[in-house]
Amino acid sequence: MLDTQQLKAEDLKGLSPAELTALAVQMLAHIGEQTKHIDALDKRVNSQAQGIKWRDAKIESITFQLAKLKAWRFGAKTERMNAEQREIFEETFAADQASLEAQLAALQSSTPDGSPGGRAPEDEKRRQPKREALPAHLPRVDQRIEPEDTRCPTPECGQPMVRVGEDISERLDIVPAQFFVQRQIRGKWACKCCQLLVQEPAAPQVFDNALPTPGLQAHTAISRFVDHIPYYRLEQINARSGVHTPRSTLAAWGGQTGAQLMPLYDAHRAFVLSSRIVQADETPISMLDPGAGKTRKAYMWAYVRGAFDPEPGVVFDFCLGRGGKYPSEFLKGWSGTLVVDAYAGYDAVLSLEGRSTAFCYAHARRKFDELIKTAPKASPVAAEAIQRIAWLYRIEADARELTCEERLQMRRERSKPLWDQLHLWLKLERTRVPDGGAIAKAIDYSLNRWEGFGRFLLDGDVPLDNNHCENRMRPWALGRRNWLFIGSQLAGERAAVVMSLLQSAKLNGHEPWAYLKDVLTRMPTQLNSRIEESLPHRWQPAG
Template structure:
């Protein structure tokens, strides 16, 4: 010890006055040359310092793990709160459906309203119960660390499937019929089979899938082997994916109410009550909702969007009459290489609906949208595109809407301005037709070279004519509309990805106009949302060249086994038919 103290007295002055010294601060020592007591004391000192360093590192690691655990708990708390809120909402909707179903206020409906109302109630109830069951299974899995074992489905009481229908047999046998028990390996004996039947349809023909599951047993080991059952969208039901798809297509695309589908199916000797058809549609709608959300994110990934809205009637059970609701539609640009359209059923036409849609959803991984929005200049879009609030959003107007105002003048024959304006717009559209197959950069360059001079001449002519027409007339209104929205009408000249008009989206809204004439009104807000989901996927499949029924049938067949991480494979623009499709 005296030797060590002597060495410390010989150290530089700064080592004495800079605080506590560590082992790394001492000059190298030859421990073998020191007295045994001093060497042992230094070794203990160095060991203690190493232990302190290890303890400090352990504390740092523990703090990091605690932070990670706290973040994980916060995320789980948010997920649980969101799930509980959704369960509460679904439970409330179910209770409200029950009140509507048995309430005396429904007596105010006429026969047609009552029929659609009963169908909608059955459809909504099936959809809500399917969503509620899925949320409860997720909650049970989170609490227990594993999924709740599924109860054996009750055998439904239903009529036997007609014997005259064609049967298509699908035989399922184990991969190996040799006993897999250790030390055995003997061939197993087939002792029987289980059989299930599901009703399916191809256009104009019902047929039955007969699934036969062979039973194999090893008499030596007393072991039974059988192929696993094929997962179905509606477990324990008689409907195969093709029949469910046919029901949805008939309802949402062909606009056939369930009572008409029931009568059509009855002509083939198949009994499908409209309450059963509605329940199938409700469960299918619940299963399609995750795919719809992913499709929404795909639509919002495009920097140029078309937007429009159309009114539909919504049944108000409490009042016994209908009210006005709206379907908002959004489509990727007409010039985008991958088309797609999405619909959203809303209770009104206010600006809050496009604001919410374009704001994104952090819970679902959708960010806030930015880009160019092509609209018909309805005032509800003004706050959505306000440059003071959304500097990253650009407004573009539909040229076809401006042209139609002059077309009305030409048809009425009240002003020669209408004919001349139509001729000038025709030359602008002729230029645009020649640029259809170009890429965005080439299209923009040619628009600047060919179309911009035509627009400059049109503006000069309109300003001159405006001085000659009286205020308040139809001609003045048509001219003021074009000049008042000049910058947004000509926005497409500066961006080759922007279309000249909104006609592309207006064509995608036509199915809703046809539906209004067929089913007259939506039975409930949930039914409108469900129809919007199905029509979004089906109409996008059409835009991508797919048969709607083939697409929906394959998607419904694959959804029960499709991983959430690979659900994008079922989007209309990425869908590839499966081997059995």
């Protein structure tokens, strides 16, 4: 058979019709293979072009945010802040800058298809400030990294190599209540006859040239977002151990940690919204407004998998307002039952097909409870309402450990008759009280939303109230009393990322420091395709 690649015109002379037919078939097959190859190349080029376009847009956006941050920092408007506000602003700026620079470095060092790329040229690297030597009084814990085989790897040689030196790098680490310096000692092995040097590479790190280890990063994040310790107090705590960690440095570590956890947060958000029962709530948080020299009201929204879900999880979303556009955007593409209070902002979310609402009956109960506390003798109707509602909650306590089907069956047998009786009683009592009174408003609150309150009788996985979600908001209330306000929108978004993972880790029974330390240790070598292994509901401590 002729080689179509080397075929010449004179080669066709003297060929029989059968040979010409076979040659044509061969050439058509070759053309078909080339066409497929060209199509595959076109798809790859288009994919890479889209990747480059997205990366360039992201780099432009982050570069703009960095420039805006620097303008705010050095602008005259910062003079309107008092000393305390200026300190918070400087902390937030350090964290925001570190977060944006970490994201920018990740984009600039990756290839268009998302695979890790080479390091940036030396002249493009940001100049690193010279840092002080780690305190000499801290104990050193050595990690010795040596080749598994110390024989010369040259096939023709194979002789034992001689250890000729080592490289020592020091990074700051911590165990609870004790600092120590982690040293990585990488031995150098050389073959004298081959003039060959062998040394194990340095262990991968979350951030190149970073001072803190994953353990110290996790400790700083836990102190900030679990123990709610402001950075200035954490600086003082560390100083008692003889370690100087300025609040700006701690804030920068926090910014880098938040940036590193973003892919995990995105995967965790998808997991939470994969539940057909989602409970939602929001709480106000003060955010510093440097231009006005004061704070403004922002909101932290919480979305929690149903209270009876065997794989719990919560994801937070920091927003500048309380309008319905925020949950509508966050829940885009989700369908199921949303358990909420009666706030009208959720109406837009629930207007789409495939979604239903279940209202929190604890809110209805509070209306009656407030009447009892303010005028116990004048509220016999409220007292009886509380008693009737208590019967429903006793049944819920009995049904908590049952399966969805068993719980629904118990509710139909025991709760449904009490629910119907409560409905008739409330309508009767409403006819006996004057309009505009406190007891009338309490009764109307239940009657006007009766269908939403009764959703738990149609689905065994729908809870009677939204207390499970409201309990997830308690850390934010505690934090407000400690750090007073969020420094910026980026800081709020970063807090939502870290808190989502840490609170979900606690929901799944994990010790938050152990979880976060292990996750930050794995991150440098974690494949994107296996990132779900680090989600709180799937995470297993390294054996």
